C-alpha cells in the first residue's frame with residue numbers, strides 16, 4: 157500500500173544514473189504511481205526529463221551520494237550505471253536503506269574484477285581466461301602470458317569505453333593508452349581477456365522476484381568497438397545451449413541475490429556457453445522488449461523491485477532494435493529523419509533527448525517487429541538509417 161506521488165505517503169524510488177534505460181524505468185514506475193527521483197552527473201539527462209525531480213551530483217563522491225540519499229530518504233535506491241560509490245551504498249544498506257538488487261551486487265558488478273572472480277573462481281562458471289594489470293609493464297607481461305589476440309578493458313567502464321583488441325604484442329602500449337583514456341573512474345587497473353571466437357552472443361534477461369526466477373527469451377546482438385549496434389529477440393539456439401545458458405544465469409544471479417532484473421551476457425561457442433558479464437539492471441540490448449514482449453524489461457524490473465509478482469512473461473512477436481550513434485561532439489545538434497523512419501512498417505523510435513552528442517554516444521534507437529527476426533532486423537536497420545543527426549547547424 158502506498159499513497160500518491162508527492163503526498164508524503166508515496167513510495168519513493170531514487171535512480172542513480174539517468175540515461176535512456178533509466179528513462180524507461182521511471183516511466184514504468186510512474187505507471188504504478190511511484191514517486192521518482194533521477195540522479196546523474198549532468199543536468200537534463202534523459203530520465204531527469206520524466207522524473208518528478210532530479211539532482212546533479214558526482215555519484216562517485218561518497219559524501220555527495222550520502223547527502224542526496226539522506227535528504228530524499230527513498231524507499232528504493234536503484235543503480236542505473238556502474239560508476240557509483242558502492243561502498244557508500246553498502247553502508248546505507250546497513251543503515252536500513254534498500255539498494256536494488258543489493259549493495260553487494262552493485263559493488264561486485266561495478267568493476268570487472270569483482271564479478272569475474274565471483275563467477276569463475278567461486279561459482280566455477282566457464283569464462284574467457286583473464287589476468288589483471290596495474291601498469292604498462294604488468295600489462296605487457298599479461299599479454300605475453302595470454303597470447304594474442306586478447307581483449308583489454310578498464311576494470312570500470314561500460315559501453316565499450318576504453319576497450320580494445322590487442323592483435324599483436326607490439327600493440328600493448330596503444331591498448332594501455334586506450335584503456336587509460338576510456339575508463340569511467342580514474343582507476344588504472346585493466347583486465348586482459350582471452351579473445352573468444354564465439355558463434356554468437358546473447359543477453360539472457362533474468363528476473364528475480366517474489367514469483368521466483370524467470371527468464372525472457374534470449375536476445376541476440378551485434379557489438380562494434382564494445383558497444384551494441386543491433387539486437388533481436390528471440391535468438392535461435394539449441395535447447396541444450398538454452399538450458400546451459402539458463403543454468404549459468406541462475407547460478408550467477410542467485411549468488412548476487414535480491415530482487416530485480418539482470419542482463420546476463422553470454423558467448424555461444426562450439427565448446428559451450430561462456431559467461432561474459434552481468435548488469436544488475438535492465439540491459440541496453442533489452443530495449444527490444446519494448447516492442448517484443450507484453451512486459452518490457454523495464455516493467456519487469458519495476459515489478460520485481462516493488463515486490464510484485466511476475467507470473468508470466470509473454471513474447472508477443474519477433475523484434476529487433478538498431479541504434480543511432482553520434483559521430484561528432486556538440487551541444488547544438490538536431491535530430492531529423494523521423495518522418496522517414498516512422499514510415500517503415502511496424503517500427504518505432506525512441507529519441508533519448510541527451511543534451512549533448514559525443515563521438516560514439518547513443519542518441520536514439522529504432523525498434524521493429526515482424527513475423528521473422530530477419531525481417532525485424534532489416535526494418536530496424538532501415539528506420540535507424542533514416543534518422544539523421546545534424547551538428548552545429550550542419
Ligand SMILES: Nc1ncnc2c1ncn2[C@@H]1O[C@H](COP(=O)(O)OP(=O)(O)OP(=O)(O)O)[C@@H](O)[C@H]1O
Pocket residue numbers: 284307309313314315316317319349350351352353357379381382383384421432433440
Ligand atoms: N573476451 C572477449 N572475447 C571476444 N569478444 C569480447 C570479449 N570481451 C568482450 N568482447 C566483445 O566486446 C563486447 C563488449 O564487452 P563488455 O560487455 O565486456 O564491455 P562493456 O563495456 O561492459 O559493455 P556494456 O556495458 O555495453 O555491456 C562484448 O559484447 C563482445 O562483443
Ligand SMILES: NCC(=O)N[C@@H]1O[C@H](COP(=O)([O-])[O-])[C@@H](O)[C@H]1O
Pocket residue numbers: 173174175176177178236237314315439440510517518
Ligand atoms: N551499456 C550500458 C548502457 O547502455 N547504459 C545506458 O547508457 C547510459 C549512459 O549513456 P551516456 O554514456 O551516453 O551518458 C546509462 O545511463 C544507461 O542508461
Ligand SMILES: [Mg+2]
Pocket residue numbers: 421433
Ligand atoms: Mg557488456
